[in-house]
Amino acid sequence: MGSHSPLFYDSPLAVQSAAGVWLTSMDGVTYLDGYNNVPHVGHCHPYVVEAVHEQARQLNIHTRYLNDRVLDYAEQLLTTVDQPLARLALTNSGSEANELALRIARQHTGHTGVLVTDFSYHGNTTSLAELTTGLPVREPLGAHVRALTIPDMDHESEGEEAVLARSLALVDTAIASLQQAGHGVSALLFYPLFSTEGLPRLPKGYVTMVVDRVRSAGGLVIADEVQAGFGRVGTSMWGHQLFDMVPDFVTLGRPMGNGHPLGGVITTTNLLDEFGSNNLYFNTFAGNPVSAAAGLAVLKVMNAEQLLDNADTTGGLLRGKLTELAGRYDFISAAKGQGLFTGLEFVDPTTGAPAPAIAKQVVEGMLARKVLISRIGRNDNMLKIRPPIPFNRQHVEILTDRLADCLTHL
Template sequence: MAISSETIRKPSKPMVNGFDPASVGNLPDDVQKSIRRRDKSLGPGYRLFYNEPVEVVRAKGVTLFDRDGNDYLDVYNNVPCVGHAHPRVIAAVHEQMQTLNTNTRYIQESILDYSEQLLSTFPSQLGHVMYTCTGSEANDLAMRVAKYATGHQGIIVTSGAYHGLTAEVASFSPSLGVGVPLGANVRVIDAPDALRFSSDNETLDEHLRTQVRGAIADLHRHGIGLAAFIADSIFSSDGIFAEPTGFLRPIIEEVHAAGGLYIADEVQPGFGRTGAEWWGFQRHGIVPDIVTMGKPMGNGIPIAAAVFRPELLEQFGKNIRYFNTFGGNSVAIAAAQAVLDVLREESLMENSLKVGGKILTELKQLTQDLEQVAEVRGSGLFVGVDLVTDRATLTPDGDTASAIVNRLRQERILISASGAQGNVLKLRPPMPFSMSDADRLIEALDRAFKVMH
């Protein structure tokens, strides 16, 4: 049976690699001063990474630099997908800023050229694109369209899902924890964790189908029909689940049978990061009704979008006034076009497959005899290392994950962690990550694993 919104009131786990303000007195004087200034002006809502925060003053490619010129290998930031400060993106934005920056209510060839090229990366059934500034806005728009098209309000998500920060989108992002309660129209199913799934009666596919059916039935019992199921196609905040491919098919079948829509959140796995395809959902052989994207789309310039089956927008477009002043503005489109060009011309999707494959293969070899590494998994340049207290119980070990994250920070290699207990090391670098970059990462992880062992 799926979990109702009323039963998932877990306290949120602190960010596994987050800075503990209580330790500020142990840091260098200049860092303490900066933190105190930050707290005074920005307040307590902001967080810093790592036990010893990193100050960055510039970046290039896959490398960040501090004020002393020390280099940090970036194995975390997917936003600069074509690399920090890529000259093509810089030039495109600079040139466009000198020429024109305005909204989508004027005819401009640039947005038409980009939209046609972007849509060409999708299955033919997906034919319209609408622009926003952030992935949160894109998911908000997608859900508005889903509710309007179906006439229903119910939403199904996975147990560790994160889809954004607006009030609406946060209401179906369970990973935010008890401080952000789920909406009464939200139902939660298990993450597709093949490692921990065990049953004599059903396969993982059948289990996911049963979960979705249960969620739909529960929505109906409460007088709420199904609007949409939404999932990040790599399940990044759930713990990174890429295999076995095809496990999304029973979900989309049940959703469509109930009259709902399937929304693929491609903010994290999209634009070729998983290696084999442009979009994460394609690995599973499905065609969603709506696809959302964001962060990497402009390499740091705020632009996001939602792509739709055209029939979903026929009545919505006629009857709903939707206009986003900055969504799809001239400068943002110039950045997005440069990113798309670079992804193709520098073969970054192929690079993700090649370098990501090396990382995945070598980490599996390194950890095959380690009791505290349950699994290494992922696709392309999106890799997770699942840490446990032991392989027999598969109990998540967030403390060890935090220790490794912070140990690598001391070696000037920046990673993060995800999963319900913060126990999955998350490796998600910019896409120009090279074989030598991979070697540096693997060697550092090898040293960390040996200390752990």
């Protein structure tokens, strides 16, 4: 698989099994999972595993024949979004989902320009590499791409109104620049939690006002929910529902099938019909009944175990404890996030500069204490705490106790 296959930790962890929020390493040690969002309703959730198995024994076929399972899934999933979102196209990954949304947006608008944020990643294909700003790729940023800086009130000395005005002026400049260069605006593509960017605390109204500007320029809006979606934010099923807006596309991936390769695009009837009438879009694996069974089982478990409420309650509890810790150490500047996606930001206490070395030390220190977390943010100075969503009060205690111990011993 090659010497550059990316791995976590100074000494990578070899895993043999997992269940719920726990992983067991090859040497038999058990770790609390405070990091993984793909096993969304818990590692190897028995209900999901058995639903997939039952369907795999019966039928696994593409969508050029009819099968009920995929229609059941589409119907159930579409009840969670707001009008006019009403259609689902399935894919095998978030990369394929963003590719499809961008193809539809470009064709519909007749424009090629794309607005992204200045520290983001939306997939691993050529055209997604051309709009990647948050990790190393050899492809230069596309001439048709402009990257927005997202304001974070935790890093501002000015008030909300001034920050908002300045941030929206950046959007206007980016749009004008795309228009002057002849690209126009086809789409804004963003993570509703701005998680790779560092979970910023946004000035009130920011997202809605950006969306209005994009639409005034003739562009469409893509909410990439591979990080924030499926109830992680706690107060709603989708991250974009935190804001007063409905996107034209919701793109789906990671948590969707609890580890089964499954992604998709939710969009409007008009947009999908228009695309379908001009293109034969077929995705061999996507929409097979086994993938649909995985997706259905995730929705069922979320409902049966009230995991959306749990993400809200447990996330609040976790952030409360992290805020307490933040108050104790001058090198912690803020506890950030929403629901069960939480960050803890480290700075140099003297200069206030980002302190990625501390974050790295804590991630490794937590591994030594048998808790898995990681880092995010443009300066890599923020803990990334994003566990499977059945994470509960007891798991919060374990994580924060060990984190307190780790911070004491830095």
